[in-house]
Amino acid sequence: xxELDAVEVLAGERRILGPVSFGLPAGGLVAIVGPNGAxxxxxxxxxxxxxxPMGGEVRFQGEDMAAFSASRLARRRAxxxxxxxxxxxxxxxxxxxxxxxGAPRALTAGQKAARIEAMLERVDLAGFGSRNVQxxxxxxxxxxxxxxxxxxIGEAVDEEGPKLLLLDEPVSSLDIRHQVxxxxxxxxxxxxxxxxxxxxxxxxLAASFxxxxxxxxxxxxxxxxxxxxxxxxxxxxxxFAIAMxxxxxxxxxPPVVMPHAV
Amino acid sequence: xxxxxxxxxxxxxxxxxxxxxxxxLLLVAVVAIGVGPSGLSPDRVVALLAAGPGTDRFPVSESIxxxxxxxxxxxxxxxxxxxxxxxGATLQGLFRNPLADPGLVGVSPGAALxxxxxxxxxxxxxxxxxxxxxxxxxxxxxxxxxxxxxxLLYTIATRGGRTSVATLLLAGIALGAFSGAITGFFLFLxxxxxxxxxxxxxxxxxxxxTWLKLFACGPIMLAAVLASPVLARGLNALTLGESEAxxxxxxxQRMKTLAIVLVAGAVGASVAAAGIIGFVGIIVPHLxxxxxxxxxxxxxxxxxxxxxxxxxxxxxxxxxxxxPAELPIGIITAAIGAPFFLWLLLRRRGxxxx
Numbered sequence: 058x059x060e061l062d063a064v065e066v067l068a069g070e071r072r073i074l075g076p077v078s079f080g081l082p083a084g085g086l087v088a089i090v091g092p093n094g095a096x097x098x099x100x101x102x103x104x105x106x107x108x109x110p111m112g113g114e115v116r117f118q119g120e121d122m123a124a125f126s127a128s129r130l131a132r133r134r135a136x137x138x139x140x141x142x143x144x145x146x147x148x149x150x151x152x153x154x155x156x157x158x159g160a161p162r163a164l165t166a167g168q169k170a171a172r173i174e175a176m177l178e179r180v181d182l183a184g185f186g187s188r189n190v191q192x193x194x195x196x197x198x199x200x201x202x203x204x205x206x207x208x209x210i211g212e213a214v215d216e217e218g219p220k221l222l223l224l225d226e227p228v229s230s231l232d233i234r235h236q237v238x239x240x241x242x243x244x245x246x247x248x249x250x251x252x253x254x255x256x257x258x259x260x261x262l263a264a265s266f267x268x269x270x271x272x273x274x275x276x277x278x279x280x281x282x283x284x285x286x287x288x289x290x291x292x293x294x295x296x297f298a299i300a301m302x303x304x305x306x307x308x309x310x311p312p313v314v315m316p317h318a319v
Numbered sequence: 320x321x322x323x324x325x326x327x328x329x330x331x332x333x334x335x336x337x338x339x340x341x342x343x344l345l346l347v348a349v350v351a352i353g354v355g356p357s358g359l360s361p362d363r364v365v366a367l368l369a370a371g372p373g374t375d376r377f378p379v380s381e382s383i384x385x386x387x388x389x390x391x392x393x394x395x396x397x398x399x400x401x402x403x404x405x406x407g408a409t410l411q412g413l414f415r416n417p418l419a420d421p422g423l424v425g426v427s428p429g430a431a432l433x434x435x436x437x438x439x440x441x442x443x444x445x446x447x448x449x450x451x452x453x454x455x456x457x458x459x460x461x462x463x464x465x466x467x468x469x470x471l472l473y474t475i476a477t478r479g480g481r482t483s484v485a486t487l488l489l490a491g492i493a494l495g496a497f498s499g500a501i502t503g504f505f506l507f508l509x510x511x512x513x514x515x516x517x518x519x520x521x522x523x524x525x526x527x528x529t530w531l532k533l534f535a536c537g538p539i540m541l542a543a544v545l546a547s548p549v550l551a552r553g554l555n556a557l558t559l560g561e562s563e564a565x566x567x568x569x570x571x572q573r574m575k576t577l578a579i580v581l582v583a584g585a586v587g588a589s590v591a592a593a594g595i596i597g598f599v600g601i602i603v604p605h606l607x608x609x610x611x612x613x614x615x616x617x618x619x620x621x622x623x624x625x626x627x628x629x630x631x632x633x634x635x636x637x638x639x640x641x642x643p644a645e646l647p648i649g650i651i652t653a654a655i656g657a658p659f660f661l662w663l664l665l666r667r668r669g670x671x672x673x
Contacts, residue, residue, distance in 0.1 A: 128568040145613035173326075
């Protein structure tokens with residue numbers, strides 16, 4: 058569904074990504090992990106069609122991603138970014154409804170309102186619709202934006218094929234229960250046939266939900282395998298430059314990793 | 320908690336507000352046409368307007384006062400107020416900053432500089448350009464000045480097809496100061512008559528508005544105001560940031576270019592018609608955001624209506640508080656606007672806790 062072929066991104070003289078090549082089939086949840094500055098967010102921006110690669114090519118459903126218009130992309134993929142500030146006092150309802158605004162669909166105002174309210178309930182923000190989004194806590198705001206992104210993307214698969222959901226540290230402000238809720242929603246989207254790429258810091262959380270994990274280091278891919286293999290291998294310790302203790306959880310399940318020093 | 324329906328959808332309240340504002344504008348306009356040295360009651364104004372120009376059912380003097388003097392002036396005030404408020408709302412949306420104003424980011428000073436250049440050099444080295452244009456020379460110069468300064472600003476702040484809003488804002492302040500310096504230099508060169516004309520530009524005023532002037536400057540402003548709703552969805556998406564606007568399906572760069580041309584047109588034509596009138600662009604969108612909602616599908620038409628009503632009201636005040644003399648309208652808007660602006664800053668400071 059998504060193929061990267063020798064993709065590179067430079068910032069001035071410095072190479073911040075690549076060259077990386079891999080393919081991601083639909084129907085999976087892929088977690089990208091790695092130390093700060095490893096190029097995870099840059100990779101996600103490339104996958105979003107936002108940062109055009111300076112070398113190589115990204116193919117989205119067989120087509121060069123650069124050929125997609127903004128509005129066509131918006132119907133096929135949605136992005137939840139890090140640290141979202143809303144410049145004006147919009148209500149939570151209005152912010153979520155922006156998801157419908159970008160890529161207009163044939164929905165009446167009443168249908169949109171019903172979907173927005175249902176989505177707010179799904180992210181555990183029922184009754185928050187009339188709150189000023191600027192006064193929400195960090196975690197509540199993150200979930201409000203998740204609701205917006207889910208409204209934008211809609212069904213995981215439509216007549217034109219599977220869709221792409223990109224999440225950049227979607228649980229960074231969330232409590233432990235909402236972390237699990239959010240990743241469950243992401244996994245549901247993948248189970249329904251869509252593709253989810255999510256940047257995460259928590260290796261154990263990533264391993265519990267991902268079908269595949271990509272470990273990045275200095276803009277390159279250090280490891281690309283299933284969660285159990287990644288956490289059992291030694292590359293994680295090397296890339297994060299800290300020795301890990303592994304707690305076995307039985308066959309077929311990834312171990313829980315903890316930094317040795319703790 | 321923000322006002323509106325319980326689920327947070329404020330669209331119905333916003334539509335209602337637009338209807339109320341349209342009614343308010345009509346009311347203020349009728350009253351303003353009646354206000355002046357020879358006062359007319361609102362129902363007489365309505366009767367005179369209904370009778371049409373050149374009627375013999377009313378005294379000729381009253382008909383002339385309404386049709387030739389006050390109506391073009393009130394219409395000009397309304398259209399300038401609408402254009403400035405829409406330009407302010409658009410710039411604020413573009414900069415994602417509620418404090419942006421055409422006067423603050425150097426667009427109005429650029430327009431005023433071009434107008435002053437025409438006043439001072441119109442009979443000198445600019446004569447071959449200025450003479451053939453006649454009364455259209457000033458509006459055209461101000462429009463070109465606004466467009467040039469906006470374009471320059473935009474070029475400075477844009478690299479690789481992306482516009483940095485922070486650079487745009489800072490460059491605008493620098494450009495405004497620079498325009499001010501050159502305007503000051505022209506002031507130094509000018510004679511007494513020119514000095515009087517220039518003072519008019521820097522303070523702003525609607526005195527001497529004629530139908531001809533209205534037809535010279537009005538259409539550009541009207542076009543900008545009527546075109547503004549096209550930007551509404553884009554400005555809403557931009558509220559989340561440029562990346563997010565792109566993620567939501569917006570051609571961000573195209574939308575920014577359109578917004579900048581629209582602001583230059585609205586501000587340039589308004590400066591040409593009445594000089595620099597500050598703070599309308601800040602106050603009006605702010606009031607509406609505070610009281611009703613921030614959705615640009617409401618905010619842009621709402622700003623047009625409230626801006627029009629406020630400026631017509633300010634002009635009526637300008638004509639009456641020091642009668643028979645007339646205060647420049649820029650003094651009224653600045654006297655009300657500047658304290659309001661400070662209040663906003665203090666309020667924001669309180670919100671940010673710094």
